[in-house]
Amino acid sequence: MGGPRGAGAPRGPQPVAKWWTFAASCAIQACAGLGYSFSVYAPAIKEKMGLNQVEIATVGSAVNLGGYFAIVSGAIYDATKDMPSAGPRLVISMGSLCCVCGYLGMWLMVSGRAKGGFAELLMLAVCAGNMGVWYDTTAIVTNVRNFPRSRGYVVGILKSFLGLSASIYTTVYTAAFAPDAVTFLLVLGLAPAAICSVLSLFVNYVPFVEACEMAHTPGSPAVGTERRFLYTYGLVAVIAGYQCLSALAEAHDAPSQSARAALAAGCLLLLCGVGAIPRGTGGLRAVYGHEHAAGDADEGLAPRTASGGGGGGGDDRDSAGGRAGGERAVSPRRRAARDASPAAARAGRERSRGGADHERLPLLMAAAGGAGGSAALDGPASAGGAPPPAAPHPSPPPSLAAGDPPAAPLPNLNTMDMARSFEAWCVFAQFCVGTGVALAMLNNMGQLVVALGGPRGGQVALVSLFSVANAAGRLVMGYWPEKALHGRGTPRPLFLAGVAAAMALVSLATAYASLAALYPMAVLMGLLFGSHWSLVPAICSDLFGLAHFGSNYTALQFAPAMGSYLLATRLTGALYDAAAAAHGDPRDCVGPDCFRAAFLVLAALALAGAAACAAAAARSRRVYAAIARHMREAEEAEARLSP
Template identity: 25%
Template structure:
């Protein structure tokens, strides 16, 4: 059977579905804390290294550029995946060894290193998957990136469902599962991933079917999460729901086979891609240093600091916020669990809608950064002044997730595809950087002052009102920054529309 771009897409989806272990920290954080004798501050320090590792992917981008630029590594994508697999297995395996007592308690610095490696591996998977998706579907890069980022957003919830079915409530076994299962899936499928941007004339219907599968899985997970937070599932229910979930996760293969048969039965002429690479336009592909010397790079980076930083700070503190607003434990757990779903909807929806807007009106994607920041302002004010964490968490989750499909796609369109892995991973550093500023310097300091004044803890709207007022102002500034980027790139997106009309 021909290894088409459709089978490549399925392999990418399966790697994405199993590589989001960084989103499962809450499952094993308690056993990590107790087994290593950590206090909360030390545990938070280890968690910070998880965030840093999962968002600083410059090395992944450089390795991808090196193996795809060298004639010695014509099919060198496996090297990037292998680098991720080694880090993934090593990081989680040594954490498991420490938690089970097989090795002596490592120094905190070593545990931070293990956590960094485990999370950093995801950037090697994600970089390869995103760049290949953009190259294989140049006309629908927003949709393809949204699908890939959406599946990795669902990954944490999927891995947790599998864990509950196989191991019940045994987080130590979960750590070993994280070390082995995603690595095996990647090793088994990475040879199928390749760049093959052939026949762009009929991609949209098949991409829509991948999108539908992602939406069905997200809806199914949302229902299961809500039910699990209300009822205690017996073992047969876990087995049934996980079996259904696995079947859904395998279903993209049917879409790929259908797409492949359709192309073989009635081959259509290869259309000129709407979004071509910059080499085809006789323009210069920018490397990282060249991109960093442009105003557009820093406008995009600053916009991401505002929306990603404040969004991640809110997500990381949602439990504390819920407790201060007197939500019940069940309500808080449900909102935390559903955050993965809202994150997915943002990642998927922003890519799909921005593609539609671009193809129909030639509108620039940076406008959607402005619109999501505006919605984020509404979300922050909703939490800070009404205390409605249900509505606020949905808005924040969707808007935060949307940046993970918008930012890589915009990067490829402004700076080119050749070095986009390095460039978008550098811009992604805005997320942990902004999160540190807004978590520690804003939410942390303000809450601690109010808690101290109240005798050690704080309850009520006043605990976080000032923090969310500051977040609203920050996103207001981010709206201006992203609008400037939108105005500066109008010519670029007008030329994309013009090429479509000519095609």
């Protein structure tokens, strides 16, 4: 199953195995998206607290604001990332504290057990919404660090479970509590915190490649890993399909209480399938295989240069040039472990052929035709003179063939450096616009149904369809871009540009949609909304590195917070009020033109976002060429280390 503990094997108790961490993180993410269930208990808050429509909408915006204010959780995670177990568990415990304080506080106020005004309610709503970002930050960052060459799969799956969380808890509500939404608030204040506190014991960072990740058949070093991810993809797809059918059945057939209980039990039974993810991986504790390849571990994210040395046997001189631009030196223990492996040394000597002493290429800001070529990733020739004879080398991915841009150094930027890059602002802009457009539909679904001639309360099935499609979009855009990157080196921002262009078309169609057409529009918008939540974290780790991933990823989450308020609330609300006034009713608008102006403006903004993402994709081609090359080299080196 794995070799003996080598020179780089950590001393002392081994951490919990990666797949156990991943399985626990899936279940944690199923508790992290409860902000999307606001519409379930919003009527009870409105009635018990005597709020008007504007006030209850403000409470919903407060929940969204808490759900997107993630910079603190990212900063704390990065500050404690050198504590592989205690760090993630501390961040999860902060999320559980927010959960208890927020939802339990709202329950106390709504049930009349505690007194408070509108301002106190808003603070509790922000706290309740904020619980999810602590869970999400821990799950995403820890597992991306554990599986650095499968980050697209990891993000897609974990974000899909988050997208399904509101649907899962809504199913529990309809089976056990409906119509008592006040008691449901009490459950939200206690159950997720208790579940995640227990699951946090299985969450940690594993600073090496486990034996179960190594090759089982020649030439396919990641076959076991990919199959486990595919199993989890299938599990999420089954749960999403089950929830979709359940929502449609509840909307059209009005099932009995016992039928609803059976549907909820089936959902929870399917969710237990995450327990099979780590099966056959060698037990609860991680079994050491070998050290991470340079570029996968946090210490190896900086670019390899002639002065700074290469991974696995190149020149590792600790010169000033080798640490320029914020590059972190490899620790002596990791260097010794890495160089102790003859296979790793051979891989380093093979990468070191070429011998030209190139200057470091600028990160991300470099022009597409900048000097340096692919040798920026290569170390110097062997100290003894000519390099050893080159071993047969597999053909590179098609995107790395002659005529394509040369590879750039692997990036490693902190948040301030990220904020100075053009690509970061392109991604930020589309993240803001994309989430704002989707939330403009979701948050106003009830009014949209009424405006198109539907009944009040007719949005329940549409919200469920949006939620399931949201999870499906996260799955698809986690898997497809990852396969394209491994196979052809395709830049992930290119997929984000396609999503933005599709969102412009869906927004345009929604502006002229009928009530019947609103159903496919809700599904498509949910797919595109979910796609952002898989693509943006993966793009962040690709373009800006893993060393500061927690802070960088959570800084980008200011974008959906802005989109939710500026586009979904202010812009859409103002244009809707103008249409309602034109119809002679300042409160409710009935007519196909009520939201038309809003969605036409949103379509134009989405089109601008598509252009920005296309520019980011063009400028980042060299970085993605480097990532694709690194993945190929790391897999080759891993194949040599495998039994």
